[in-house]
Amino acid sequence: MLSILALLLAVQVHAAALPITPAPTDAATHAAVGALLERAGDVLPSALQAQLPPLRLEVVDTLPAHVQGRQHAHRIRLPRRLVLAPAADGDADPALAALLHEIAHVLDARLRLSRDPRLLDLAGWQLRPRRFGLRNADNPLRDRSPDPYELHSPAEFVAVNFEHFLLDPDYRCRRPALHRHLAMRLGVDSEHAPLRPCADALPFVTASEHGDHPPLDALDPARVHAVEYLFAEPTHAPMSRWGHSMLRLVVCAPGRTPGPDCRFDLAHHRVLSFRAFVDDVQISSWRGLTGHYPSRLFVLPLSQVVEEYTQVELRGLRAVPLRLQQAEIAALIERAAQLHWNYDGRYSFLGNNCATETFKLLHDAVPRLASARLAAITPSGLLRKLEHRGIADASVLADTDKAIRHGHLFPAADAHYQALFDVADGMLDLPARDARAWLALEAGTRTPWLQRGDLRSTAALLVLEEAALRRAELRARDALKHRLLRAGDADAAAARDLAEEVLAAEGVLVRPAMLLARVPGYGLPQAEELTVAGERAAALDSARSERSGDLHARAQAMLPTALADELAVIRANVGGTAARLRRLSTGDAAS
Template sequence: MHRWARRLLLCALAVPWPAHAALQVTAESGATAADAEASRRLVQATLPRLPPVLRDWDATLQLGWRDDLPAQVHGRIRGRRILLDRALLAAWQDGSAGEGRDAAVTALVHEVAHAWDHGPGRISRDPRTLDLAGWQVRPLWPGRGARNAFNARSPDAYELASPAEFVAVNVEHFLLDPAYACRRPALHAHFAAHFGWSPEAPACAATLPYVDAGALADADAAPLLELDPARVVAVDYLLAGDGEAMSSRWGHSMLRLVVCAPGRAPGPDCRLDLDHHRVLSFRAFVDDLQLSSWRGLTGGYPSRLFVLPLQQVVDEYTRVEMRPLASIPLRLSAGEIAALLERAARVHWSYDGRYRFVGNNCAVETWKLLHDGLPRASAADLASITPKGLLRRLRRAGLVDDSAVPADADEARRFGYRFEPWNAHYQALYDTAREILALEHAAVADWLRMAPAQRAPWLQRGDMRASAALLLLEEAALRREEQQARDALKRLVFRAGDAGRSAYRRATDVPGDGLLPILAEALREGGALASPSALLSLPGYGLPLAAERTQARTGAGARAARLRALEDRLRAAARDRLPRATRESLEQAEANVAALGARLRGLHEAEGGVAF
């Protein structure tokens, strides 16, 4: 070693090196001895709760106490000065006030999180943080929405004030609430990745809870769906074809979950378990007695994520609205499916968006769910305001697996990749009856447009084959009559403007068995199912834990039962309010179905069959 190098080394060893860098939180100058001592003990209790990277942060913060902070404000940060409410100090000094001592630690963690975020952390500026937090990207304009619509099931409404406050509030819970990992798993993982560390947390349930809207129609359905992501083998983009109404003229975007039946090992055969598949569908929840196109255009209705049985959705579109459904597989890994389902669960329990026909419709909401749930989707240019446009962009981004769909149309239908409207099926049924009975019309649509009374004489002339075909057609005609009756009722009872609003207020305030009170009650009951957080009174936030799930299951089941009972009362009350011609047409359609059922039973018995 050269002589000059040896001297340099000896000098370096002789000079004291600075201690390991660490976060310092000291009492502000001028503090009383008591305040300084209480501050020291509070800091000693708080710093060990922080992540190592934050404890090793080379920064000095000053802690002071104030009597002049606004009500409900526990602390403020000004540069490197933390100012806390003096009431917290009093609670901290009182050793018996456990809740107060926790509040002092929480407030200090909150302000230290602000200091870190304003300094090297910058986590509130991270696009992924904003995605998970709820400041969603806008589809038509650059930037993000100013409003965070994830306002249900919040641990503290203050988190919605700004991204910086969201980060500070959530860092509190990440560090101090062991249940945070189960209540907000995606955010917990995000903070753990940011800090390179996470506190100990309990094991979380393997399933994600959703209120199943199918329980409204099926008394035997479980009102709370406990969905295990490991049993969801695929997610499809489910596209409904164009409808006749203005609001459905561009189709409808949904996501289909391919769920394996109990006992089946996850794999391709799960596509055959149609009864277990579910659909995630964003819809405008019409929560008043007036239906307004203007409100739909301007965001007057809530936008909610409904979870529906696949078969219910198929029937709704193919049998009632006569619209096709295409189920296009998305190219997602198992981890991406789990992340998407967790995001959907958070949206289901916490989101209260506003439906807008152009700017926040089903396509936009579906895009935002994919964008916020999947980092790979957020990196792609998927923004679209139409369902077909979104599908094109998904294909362009490589997120669609068209190779999985059989090229043969019959195979695609057999394996549930395509669901055809019943027009062709009804035409085939009608052709069968027409050949046997020599019916006049060539098109089934012309037959169904006939008044039910005009069709009635033909229903007693067919053999077993023709009568069975006509029964299915009459059931379709009855569904159409019921839809027309509902439309007539809306036009009759609910008028736009002040009269309609007054009617709603009277209906809401006055109990009774009349039509309006029953409708108002049904809307109140249905609103809780459209917004699942309304089912819970237990304290909590984020995804419901075990006790909250039990309460939600009980509450959803009870409300579904009440809604089914209300539907029976509503039918009885509404029938008397229908115009005479509409009521008679509906009653004749019901009589046609009953007559055909009786005829089929009679023909079956006449041929020596067992009565049914």
């Protein structure tokens, strides 16, 4: 009897510090409750304990099996099986997590955390542009979640993250922006417990076509000198008639002190581009309109983006600097990394496109921009708002020549092609009126002219012939797509299987969370997880390259004869012109 009385007194003494009164129960449960309250008192900062009203803790057997706890007003109920269960392996403490979860609901009722617009931005309940301040009903930050229950509602998100905020020393590294915001809103020191240092660099999987660097890369925000709104000019194609929104990161080369000269470190610059990931061989406009394609944040080398738009699609690019402080740049890159590993959205050409995705990234990453009324559903509209609000500095485009020299303007290559044509035409009197007409000639008609020029005109013709090759390869891809969709074609079926394997590998690389399937962890991956992700990404990228090579070889045999012959002649033209240029450059007059 004395031992039970002593136990009750011990629980009551502890309850005086933590304003939680246990309901009467048996001795074994009292002991477990006392130990639980002691553990809670150890991890719950005194600033939060002081904000709690008097609470009553009941240990019951009536909760459903899947329920870890319930809170109503000032009463918390926990299942007896959980309170009495022995500690799990490692540092897991399910009973403590459950108690903290319910305490979080009590604090949320007082502090209104789950209605905090800034917390909702960070959590993933994003604003819907042109929807009068309404937010998405669903949270698309579903990848690498510590507990899918957090996506059930903002209130449950707060409670789940409150558990990890207090119990996981890596929380500040896995969800750094949320950690800082919760520390501020809860009024506790963000260093409330001994913490491991976080890595300076943030992990990204860079989707490079050329395979010239490992796919898993790390980017230190301190190396990013500036962020620019990168706008691809519109075309007449239905999917690109409003242009395309991207963000360019001006990344300094290793060893260079961040500053204006980083603009010339083009090989290190990266582009953040939200795109629909087309995961089948047939592009469907209807699927794009209705949001059936995944939306992914691609991280691309600037050189690849410039080539894609200016040389292949013949679209100009404008890189307009954004007026951001260094801390805001760091927050933007941190948010981009969080989306890169956690975001699983749906792309819709009219509702959730590149412009709205870019707007949400800026809005959610930089609090100052959240009040700037930037919401827009077209890339050009977003650029105009950024300029009108004084966030984007379009003055860098006033002097065209200077803008080109400083990398703020990348003109479409058709103007460049015409200038090259004029050089060659001035010497050779080519049988075409302009560059477009020259490139439209049959490759065999161009062949003899490629061997007649001097050094300067031959160099110009080589660039034009390489452009002709890119145009022919685009026609070949389109022809191949139609062949792959043909029913009852055995060759097409085999090639389609290869194409689907390539697309599957690319699908994993542009959704990095899939690299860590069945690997414990959440949020930004930490060192041990990054080792696994790097190995898997490298293996997957290698397999993708191999399958792409097999697909290319098979595709060659499937092309219409006339198109295959045309490609062969153009490739021979490129090789022959390059050889002639080398001979001319060494002064071989016999050439």
